[in-house]
Amino acid sequence: MADCSAICVATCVAMELMESSDDESNFLLESDRKDRHKTQDFFEWTVPRYFPDMFKKFFRISPQSFELVCQLLGANEQLAKRTYRGGRQEIPLEKKVMIVLRYLASQETILGISDRFNITVSTFTKYREKVVNAINDLLPRFVQWPEELDSVAIKFNEMGTYEFQNIIGAIDGSHIPIEQPLECPNSYYNRKKFHSVILQAVCKDDLSFVNICVGMPGRCHDAKAFKHSHLSEIGDELCRQGQYHILGDAAYALMRWLITPFRDNGNLTREQYNFNKFLSSKRQVIERAFALLKGRFRRLKYVSIRDIKCICKIISACCVLHNICLQSDEDIAEFIDAEIDELDANLGENFPVNADNGEGILKRNNLTIELNRVNS
Template sequence: MLRKLKANEITWEGKQGEEGDDRPPSPVRVKDYAETIVPLYSGEDFKKHFRMQRETVEEVCRLLAPHLPAKIIPVSKKVLVTLWLLGNIESFRGVADRFDLGKSSLHRVLFQVCNALKAIRGTLIAWPTRDQLPQLADDFFRRTNMPGVIGAIDGTHIPIPGPSHERQAYINRKGFPSIQLQAVCDAKLRFINILTGWPGSVHDARVFRNSPLYTLLENGNLPEDYHLLGDSAYTLQPYMLVPYRDNGHLLPWQVNFNHIHSTSRVVIERAFGLLKSKFRRLQKLEMIDVERIPLVISGACVMHNIILMKENLNLDLEIQQDLEVIGHDVGVDNVAAREARAAAVQKRDEIATGLAMHM
């Protein structure tokens, strides 16, 4: 028969310590942690452990319930298990013991929840409709006076152990194996497009050129008054504004543009910082099955958006920034591309000179 436990108590099944040893017994399984102990956590302690507020977890459960089997393990426990696993740097065995699960059951629960998140991803990470573009642009404009910006794009690396076969393909420019995450976020740090799965050795520009987003933009999805902001890893296009290359001879209005561009584009770095500080497992995703890694990364991105929709965050306290400096311009080699670049140069110059009026 279970007795009611205090918030800081855990019952263990396992080998007891030696006589006179005050240390707790070595853990095998924690009994009724999710059912008995978690409900006793204060709101602050709950958020520290599960990276989001109770009300947000309830919303996640509501959204995922139609897509999650719950015959043996309830939806709420599956969600808590996944949040703990992604939000804390703890071994799979340790997490399994904490939630009274076998290691194989823990893996099954993780992928069930991530597949459920994939099922709802289209409603939570969606490219904006034309009716939504003015509001997105206004959100950026009110921050920095940069007109027409609907999102900032960049890539970040998720460290992994690396597969035994073709390992070199996953070694990025910093010398460790990784999977890439390309994302576009709005001014409120919400992802509006993501792509993950490319090996770490691939350049950001190549990832972009092979993405559905590139095809969408090349086909004229964005009206000419709107654009993304990218760093110098991307090619200047009417739909993609990048900073002027600093050759030491930039004019004051070009320097001013670069400063405002950087101030506007930093939102994507902040979004990645928030993602990795909330879901710390992404700081080193210890998974051997490379094929399933993108599923976990995209699942964390979906929950990132849910948090931003439900909670008022003090981002200066929440975010541990993960800044990266990337790349060089990629050349263009055909007439159509040169014409598009010329239009982009003119567009960037017009915006830059307009911004200079406020210097």
């Protein structure tokens, strides 16, 4: 099946400014200060001495995943090794990738990363752009809608305590904090009083993303971000005309392929209350996926760049790497950030939602009867 992921990039593009510093403590910083090889030979001498757990803590991916990423990027024309024609030797691919991974994995400043790897800030900026672009080129391969929908639905049904058949994904939006853009700053200023862009994503039971849309301004409600995404146009086809469905919260309009909870105005029936409980237990997987994404790639906790296009590429690159790492069967427990829910909580309250679809209402009513029967 052709790739169905869409990256929605906002049109407000501005100059990239300096990166802000963070009080994050760098792993092994004290030992590095005592190491005479720290600046000149960090890549050549220090990193090879890291045990796998040290490497994983510093770069937020395992050595095995790092090798896979380098292998995947090795064929990219932007990163291909060129014939040496004299002058300064070209930086090895592994070092370029390592530099960018450290950037995505932390809130360390560009100046700090450049010093650590013994490169100039301009060299860092050049290779960040090339590596991020190369990772984005992998998006159609690693962020794509599943073809075997039956197997996905079975795994969703087996997940957790309750049965809920024919689920193939869960959808939500997450706010990525950014520096105030020079153009259209009010559009990116959300209700929690910080600037952000929205990452809308659909994930499977294994936390991998199957569809992403990046770049809608933080002021937008989830329902509006969804309406402007390609998924809103093709979702029914992807879910085979309602044979399968994805789960969303009450911010989304109810459709035969997008199932949402009953809005609780204080008069829910017992069956409706139970249905909401069943749905919530399955839909939590997308919140866990966002917590893993932001916990692993801590740059997403605050992207101090004013170029919206660059920000969107960085976010989507993190989503691609997120999926690659999951394919490598990494232990993810140490990366999941429990504080992420607080960042996105209630950003959509008091916003109007689109009208529920008649076919969606009928399907949810039938699901309510069936789920109360099988889970009783």
